Amino acid sequence: MSWTLNAARSPRPRITPASVQDTPHRDPRQRRVLDARRRTSEGAGPGHGSATAECLTEGVDLERCGPDDIEALTAFLGEVDLTRSGLDAASVRLWLAHDGTGVIVGSTGYEISGDGDHALIRSVAVSADQRSRGRGSALATFALARAAEEGARRAWLFSRRSGPFWQSLGFEPADRDELAEVLADTHQVRLFRQTGQLGREVAWSRPLAAGE
Numbered sequence: 001m002s003w004t005l006n007a008a009r010s011p012r013p014r015i016t017p018a019s020v021q022d023t024p025h026r027d028p029r030q031r032r033v034l035d036a037r038r039r040t041s042e043g044a045g046p047g048h049g050s051a052t053a054e055c056l057t058e059g060v061d062l063e064r065c066g067p068d069d070i071e072a073l074t075a076f077l078g079e080v081d082l083t084r085s086g087l088d089a090a091s092v093r094l095w096l097a098h099d100g101t102g103v104i105v106g107s108t109g110y111e112i113s114g115d116g117d118h119a120l121i122r123s124v125a126v127s128a129d130q131r132s133r134g135r136g137s138a139l140a141t142f143a144l145a146r147a148a149e150e151g152a153r154r155a156w157l158f159s160r161r162s163g164p165f166w167q168s169l170g171f172e173p174a175d176r177d178e179l180a181e182v183l184a185d186t187h188q189v190r191l192f193r194q195t196g197q198l199g200r201e202v203a204w205s206r207p208l209a210a211g212e
């Protein structure tokens with residue numbers, strides 16, 4: 001299982017063609033993606049990096065989201081009611097956690113502003129039956145660390161429902177118009193502007209670099 005904590009000592013088994021064939025999934029959307037994984041063991045493409053598993057400090061294994069994962073991720077984000085736009089964009093970095101059958105049970109990521117200074121945290125989600133075990137915090141912390149490594153100095157996000165969760169990770173209420181200005185070129189901001197959702201959103205922010 002990918003969620004096994006301390007996975008550094010007990011690495012999660014990678015998805016192999018054999019394991020995919022042996023474990024057909026009931027959800028046809030996820031099934032199609034598993035079939036695609038069987039056809040290609042490396043799903044990396046422009047802007048997505050390799051599909052190599054990575055281990056969080058907390059011990060949760062993640063894989064970089066590749067082109068073959070987009071369909072299943074879209075379905076997963078639909079289930080948890082998060083934005084699905086721009087998942088395949090080069091500026092969007094995404095990672096996935098799977099269960100032992102290859103089904104997505106967690107996701108995390110961010111999109112960097114054109115100037116590289118700001119990161120819009122997005123797609124942080126845990127499947128409903130896996131929540132309240134610290135996994136959401138681990139996924140969010142991973143994205144924050146990666147955005148800081150990439151040079152971003154401030155993290156931002158939209159969240160109407162999970163403010164206390166983000167506050168526990170150092171986020172404070174922010175001006176959504178300021179968010180929309182510094183991250184104007186991101187898919188989420190462009191979508192929210194087009195649809196009018198921006199006016200209904202709640203913005204959060206926290207520094208990533210010392211002294212901000």
Ligand SMILES: CC(C)(COP(=O)(O)OP(=O)(O)OC[C@H]1O[C@@H](n2cnc3c(N)ncnc32)[C@H](O)[C@@H]1OP(=O)(O)O)[C@@H](O)C(=O)NCCC(=O)NCCS
Pocket residue numbers: 080082123124125126127130131132133134135136137138157158159161162163164165168
């Ligand atoms: C938000 C989410 C990722 C949290 O995942 P999780 O695995 O339950 O998170 P954790 O177990 O690390 O929770 C950490 C703390 O935040 C709290 N928390 C989690 N979700 C919360 C919410 N929606 N509102 C208030 N508090 C919340 C937990 O109770 C926990 O507090 P505690 O340690 O004092 O008990 C998960 O609820 C989820 O996927 N929600 C749907 C998608 C979503 O809204 N994502 C945020 C996008 S901006």
